Amino acid sequence: xxxxxxxxxxxxLTEHAKIVAQAEACGFxxxxxxxxxxxxxxxxxxxxTAALTKIPLGLAVVNPFSRHPLQIARAIGxxxxxRKEGVILGVGAGELLRMRRKMGAPEAPxxxxxxxxxxxxRALLAGEEVSIDHPVFKLDKVRLEFKPTAQVxxxxxxxxFDAFALAGEIADGVIIGDxxxxxxxxxxxxxxxxxxxxAGRDPKAIKIVAWVSTLLTDSQEETYELLRLPVVGRAxxxxxxxxxxxxxxxxxxxxxxxxxxxxxxxQISKSVVSDRLVDAMTxxxxxxSVTRRSLALRDAGVDVLGCRMPVALANRYPFExxxxxxxxxxxxxxxSGSSR
Numbered sequence: 001x002x003x004x005x006x007x008x009x010x011x012x013l014t015e016h017a018k019i020v021a022q023a024e025a026c027g028f029x030x031x032x033x034x035x036x037x038x039x040x041x042x043x044x045x046x047x048x049t050a051a052l053t054k055i056p057l058g059l060a061v062v063n064p065f066s067r068h069p070l071q072i073a074r075a076i077g078x079x080x081x082x083r084k085e086g087v088i089l090g091v092g093a094g095e096l097l098r099m100r101r102k103m104g105a106p107e108a109p110x111x112x113x114x115x116x117x118x119x120x121x122r123a124l125l126a127g128e129e130v131s132i133d134h135p136v137f138k139l140d141k142v143r144l145e146f147k148p149t150a151q152v153x154x155x156x157x158x159x160x161f162d163a164f165a166l167a168g169e170i171a172d173g174v175i176i177g178d179x180x181x182x183x184x185x186x187x188x189x190x191x192x193x194x195x196x197x198x199a200g201r202d203p204k205a206i207k208i209v210a211w212v213s214t215l216l217t218d219s220q221e222e223t224y225e226l227l228r229l230p231v232v233g234r235a236x237x238x239x240x241x242x243x244x245x246x247x248x249x250x251x252x253x254x255x256x257x258x259x260x261x262x263x264x265x266x267q268i269s270k271s272v273v274s275d276r277l278v279d280a281m282t283x284x285x286x287x288x289s290v291t292r293r294s295l296a297l298r299d300a301g302v303d304v305l306g307c308r309m310p311v312a313l314a315n316r317y318p319f320e321x322x323x324x325x326x327x328x329x330x331x332x333x334x335x336s337g338s339s340r
Contacts, residue, residue, distance in 0.1 A: 026327030063094025168195030173207030189301035
């Protein structure tokens with residue numbers, strides 16, 4: 001099982017790259033940079049980091065609503081020139097309220113848009129000419145005026161079972177957002193693999209990434225309170241209905257969470273966002289407990305643990321110290337564990 005981490009560039013790029021370099025030295029296999037809100041640009045961040053490190057880098061996730069798929073392909077193809085076979089592109093829905101609607105981005109059904117954009121970007125990156133007239137984007141006999149020197153794997157990032165099935169059909173990997181429940185992961189992996197078989201693909205060739213907030217702490221209850229509303233509450237309220245049902249979250253709970261978020265509340269009662277739900281959507285606790293739960297995710301079918309450093313906790317939680325703890329405890333345990 002590989003161990004990666006996600007870190008939004010909330011600090012100047014010199015500091016951000018320094019943390020990535022430290023994580024590389026600590027044994028992480030991959031570093032992800034999200035395209036989140038209107039923070040520092042992830043393409044620029046990856047380019048700067050690629051010049052200073054050798055660790056594989058991933059952009060997760062970008063969306064085809066606020067960035068034209070041609071421009072995404074152009075940018076990621078350029079990054080592939082910097083890091084031979086070491087750049088991954090994750091594509092998903094993006095942030096509807098926080099980003100897309102504030103900039104007037106076009107809207108259309110997610111699955112159809114993901115399918116069209118991924119197929120278009122794959123063709124562009126392969127040097128092909130593309131024409132498409134889609135509600136979100138258009139291309140009229142367009143090809144990149146260069147061919148990337150390395151292939152770029154395309155992953156789908158989502159909480160939607162329909163998107164997981166699409167990943168099995170056309171993607172190189174799937175990034176499962178904010179789910180740490182092994183049984184739910186098994187159902188998702190089954191969905192991906194069944195879709196792959198139906199499409200005539202090798203299901204084992206599709207990488208499964210579990211993208212979850214991973215925080216090592218001896219103050220578990222205190223950390224739960226930090227995560228309860230801004231991370232877990234927001235994530236479950238944005239999750240697809242079938243995923244919420246798999247996590248056994250009643251719709252009336254979703255309504256309470258959304259009201260709290262709209263009111264700008266800082267906290268929410270554990271009777272609404274329970275400890276059980278925090279456990280189902282994050283990896284929080286001592287090194288021993290997080291290691292045990294990470295191994296359970298591996299056994300459920302996860303190939304890559306994506307240790308997410310949640311941006312909502314930036315400046316409130318010591319991410320560098322957390323990454324160091326993960327490298328000293330979780331990584332050795334996962335590397336020495338028996339393969340599934």
